[in-house]
Amino acid sequence: MIFNSIDFLIFLPIVFILYWQLKNNINLQNLFIVVVSYIFYGWWDYRFLFLISFTSLCSFYSGIMIDYYQSDKSKKRLIAICNILINIGILAVFKYYNFFIQSLSYILLQFGIHLDFITINIILPVGISFYTFQALSYTIDVYRGDIKASHNIISFFAYISFFPQLVAGPIERSTNLLPQFSSIRTFKYETAIDGLRQMLWGFFKKIVVADNCAAGVNHVFAEIDSLDSISLFYGALMFSMQIYGDFSGYSDIAIGTSKIFGIKLMRNFNYPYFSRDIAEFWRKWHISLTTWFRDYLYIPMGGSRYGKLKSIKNTLIIFLTSGLWHGANWTFLLWGAYHALLFIPLLITNKNRKHLAGIAEHSILPSFKELIQMTTTFILVLMGWIIFRAENIGIAIKYYNRMFTNFELTLPEYGKTALIWIIIMLVAEWLQRDKQHTLQIENSIQNKYIRHFIYYAIISIIIIFQGETAQFIFFQF
Structure with missing residues (x-):
């Protein structure tokens, strides 16, 4: 279902009326959100409901296990890594498998090596990058101790599948969105x-x-x-x-x-x-993604704490990763590299934070x-x-x-x-x-x-x- 459709114009008022009829029961309200969100998502292809359900289940139970093993750092770390790999693995198979296989085949062919790799005819699930990154942020936040693991599976499924931002963001943080499904919501005109x-x-x-x-x-x-x-x-x-x-x-x-x-x-x-300048542009464009990469990739890699060379390397990685996030095509990697080349001179000259005020x-x-x-x-x-x-x-x-x-x-x-x-x-x-x-x-x-x-x-x-x-x-x- 898309926002600019008759289906959505019928869907939204019905959901709105029924939702606020349940205002005195937060669990029913959250369950209702999950149901209508799955209807909204399944409107394209109901088969991919299994995928988002699996992602939600893995992240939910891994969060509980991470919380349980708080005192055992090695087990906690292992659980977090496993869930992150599962989520990234699903994303890689559906979005990047054919791209990497075809690219590898082409590179080997330049050296005279011809191998018949198997490609897969896969339909890309709509919005998979968005809800996968949202699930990843939850796992990382629980591992860091930024948020307690959710023990309410309904509110957690609502957090992952909330239909307004399910297929194209904003990519929410668990620290902001998840607590809102655990507290009473009141209608404010x-x-x-x-x-x-x-x-x-x-x-x-x-x-x-x-x-x-x-x-x-x-x-x-x-x-x-x-x-x-x-x-x-x-x-x-x-x-x-x-x-x-x-x-x-x-x-x-x-x-x-x-x-x-x-x-x-x-x-x-x-x-x-x-x-x-380009630095200001990236503080204002797709903010939920740029801050996601900053918080969960750039800073953990060392950010700008270890000198200019390290900062340049980390910045290049972030822009290339951001480019690849947008799609399985060399054009997106080149686009990311292009913006890195525009951004890095500002970083070198300490002008990347020049325009913080509007x-x-x-x-x-x-x-x-x-x-x-x-x-x-x-x-x-x-x-x-x-x-x-x-x-x-x-x-x-x-x-x-x-x-x-x-x-x-x-x-x-x-x-x-x-x-x-x-x-x-x-x-x-x-x-x-x-x-x-x-x-x-x-x-x-x-x-x-x-x-x-x-x-x-x-x-x-x-x-x-x-x-x-x-x-x-x-x-x-």
Whole structure:
């Protein structure tokens, strides 16, 4: 089931009404969440319900065993490692097996060694990287002692399978989400209304911005050989906005939906295209994943505690791992390496934490310096998205080659409507950059009639100007 579907528009109000009828019984409420989450996930392919159930069971019982052997460090460590290997093993088989086998076969062939490896025709379970990382964070948190192991299997299954963020995040920490399934949740009107506003903006970004960009992007990447540099640059711009509208839109819908159920999820995007350097971009883009790698990989490897060389090595590993997390393709590894090469100079010069504070909230326009910094950072990110979107490295190289050699001053005929919605989105988000989400406007617009006009206008735009329905990009990860 996808958010931008009639099925979900029917599913959500029914679930909402029944959920709050059970508000006096937290166990029934949690059980209800598990049931509807499994219905939501099984809507794609019910066979993969076994996989998420197995992941949940392994993590649940390993947590109890780790807790039981707290005084025996060797047993505790062994249990944690076994569960981590099980989870990573499942992910590796379903997502990476064919990629590694084919890559190894190709490398051996270059040395004249021909071996017939067996590949497997596997359907990639939707969202497997997201819920696997969420399960891994729980095991690691229990092992570290950051959280006590859950002994309530229902609340734990709810933590792993909570449907708003099940298939594309945010990737939650057990320390934040799991305790919320162990405490009474009360309906708060203001929070629910705020959640609906955030959902509305998420639908606008996905249905109007991302889906309208998608047609132009697909056209450009299918016709690279016949397009000029301006058209190719425009196509890269369209994809930059498509992936942002698609993924941040999903996150807004997920976070907003969670609010109406009394659950608070972590923020996943903080207006990343207003970043002044690559380091700031990565503090604002897919926050739940970047902080996951920081907390569970970068810091345990030593982080930046042992000198610049060690920091550079750890940073490179993080970016390559992040690239591979996105998919089993050399393009994703190259994309990760590209961002590492952009980030490492900032690390060497101690400028990677230069822009911790946001651009002054009271300024209507950025300063000239900030405008140059934001434009430069955006163009660098845009160039990286070409690698991310290309089917293989050869296509990415061809795209760059034609983009920088085939200069013609012709304006593309596609995507002009999408450009209007992109501008509206960026202007609105710039003006609201100090808020958690763009439609958090009750303080900045006091007149409720103006606010309601804005809400109804957005609803009308979504209905009238929706693009061709497309699945969320990050479902494939």
